[in-house]
Amino acid sequence: MADVQTKNMAESYPVNGGNGPNSYAQNSCYQKEVVDGAKGMITKAIAEKFDIGNPLLDCPNLIRIADFGCSTGPNTFISVQNIIEAIELKHKSTQQNSKTLEFHVFFNDLTSNDFNTLFMSLPPSREYFAAGVPGSFHGRVFPKATLHIAHSSNSLHWLSKIPEEVLDRNSLAWSGKKVHYTGNEKVLEAYSAQFKNDMKTFLSARALEIVSGGVILFFVGGCEDGFLASQTCSSMQFGLLASCLVEMAELGMISEEKVESFNVPIYLTSPKELKEVIETNAEFSIERMENFVPYKNPEMPDCQMLSTHLRVVIEGLISEHFGTEIVEGLFERYTKKMEENYFVFDMKYRQEFVIFVCLKRK
Numbered sequence: 001m002a003d004v005q006t007k008n009m010a011e012s013y014p015v016n017g018g019n020g021p022n023s024y025a026q027n028s029c030y031q032k033e034v035v036d037g038a039k040g041m042i043t044k045a046i047a048e049k050f051d052i053g054n055p056l057l058d059c060p061n062l063i064r065i066a067d068f069g070c071s072t073g074p075n076t077f078i079s080v081q082n083i084i085e086a087i088e089l090k091h092k093s094t095q096q097n098s099k100t101l102e103f104h105v106f107f108n109d110l111t112s113n114d115f116n117t118l119f120m121s122l123p124p125s126r127e128y129f130a131a132g133v134p135g136s137f138h139g140r141v142f143p144k145a146t147l148h149i150a151h152s153s154n155s156l157h158w159l160s161k162i163p164e165e166v167l168d169r170n171s172l173a174w175s176g177k178k179v180h181y182t183g184n185e186k187v188l189e190a191y192s193a194q195f196k197n198d199m200k201t202f203l204s205a206r207a208l209e210i211v212s213g214g215v216i217l218f219f220v221g222g223c224e225d226g227f228l229a230s231q232t233c234s235s236m237q238f239g240l241l242a243s244c245l246v247e248m249a250e251l252g253m254i255s256e257e258k259v260e261s262f263n264v265p266i267y268l269t270s271p272k273e274l275k276e277v278i279e280t281n282a283e284f285s286i287e288r289m290e291n292f293v294p295y296k297n298p299e300m301p302d303c304q305m306l307s308t309h310l311r312v313v314i315e316g317l318i319s320e321h322f323g324t325e326i327v328e329g330l331f332e333r334y335t336k337k338m339e340e341n342y343f344v345f346d347m348k349y350r351q352e353f354v355i356f357v358c359l360k361r362k
């Protein structure tokens with residue numbers, strides 16, 4: 001079972017860089033729906049929970065903001081702009097508006113992220129100083145007590161690794177020829193445990209980096225407590241991806257072993273689970289937590305578009321595991337497979353939503 005997926009895979013295989021037709025930059029409109037839907041929540045949370053005048057914040061006029069899991073843009077620029085506008089709005093409405101604020105924005109992602117594309121796409125009219133911060137957000141990436149606002153959208157559902165038991169033939173949680181927790185509760189439990197562990201390390205690192213009184217605003221994919229997570233539309237789509245890989249193995253294009261040792265490191269938490277894991281960290285108070293559905297959820301989704309959206313996120317993983325030569329054929333097959341299995345888009349399976357969380361560093 002020794003396999004490339006048991007190492008810290010997220011470090012090695014980022015989303016597709018550049019600005020080409022199969023880049024994240026050109027194919028992230030679903031994620032943009034989250035970022036757009038988040039604006040009002042960010043404004044309100046900053047107005048109510050971020051006290052610029054608090055001396056503990058130690059920010060006479062410089063506010064440091066970090067976006068964790070920024071990717072290549074453009075969504076990160078929208079998030080950052082929303083945060084800055086919210087702070088300025090709050091600043092104007094308070095008594096301390098005699099001082100001019102300056103903003104230092106840190107864009108964090110894995111070292112393998114295409115930071116060149118990110119830097120070249122920085123908005124020319126931005127009113128902040130920008131810096132890239134490479135490294136996994138599951139560890140420390142900033143000095144102690146230096147950040148005032150931490151943000152993350154569409155990133156924390158990405159596991160740091162596939163749990164070992166999922167790749168172990170002798171384990172009840174072995175996923176076999178499935179690539180996700182589709183229809184297997186033991187696999188789901190293993191993913192859940194990994195997610196909780198990852199969330200804990202994320203929060204422990206941020207607890208050291210964020211100043212007292214500073215806030216984290218994050219947006220992560222979720223589904224209802226108690227709902228059979230493996231029967232969500234997104235997990236069923238991974239079921240279809242697995243069946244494409246199985247077909248390709250039957251045709252001798254890839255080996256069965258390769259299919260059995262491949263899994264997608266994406267997990268949708270639930271509000272209850274997320275709250276429990278946050279509460280294990282005594283350094284933060286939960287100031288706000290709410291679910292929302294930013295997705296337009298068209299009745300007839302565009303399968304080609306969905307396929308490309310998945311491709312730009314996991315192409316690196318697929319190429320590394322199976323070889324680049326299968327990518328084109330796999331995603332063509334996957335598009336067709338979704339078109340033939342439209343039932344997965346039935347509204348009863350579309351249980352996914354986004355969980356917004358605002359935490360304050362005590």
Ligand SMILES: C[S@@+](CC[C@H](N)C(=O)[O-])C[C@H]1O[C@@H](n2cnc3c(N)ncnc32)[C@H](O)[C@@H]1O
Pocket residue numbers: 010014015028031032035068069070071072075076108109110113135136137138152153154155158160313
């Ligand atoms: C789907 S993109 C989201 C980008 C952007 N925040 C948005 O909303 O469009 C997820 C990003 O999270 C990054 N990511 C995943 N795991 C990470 C980790 N452990 N540390 C830092 N970044 C990570 C990926 O490299 C990817 O760029």
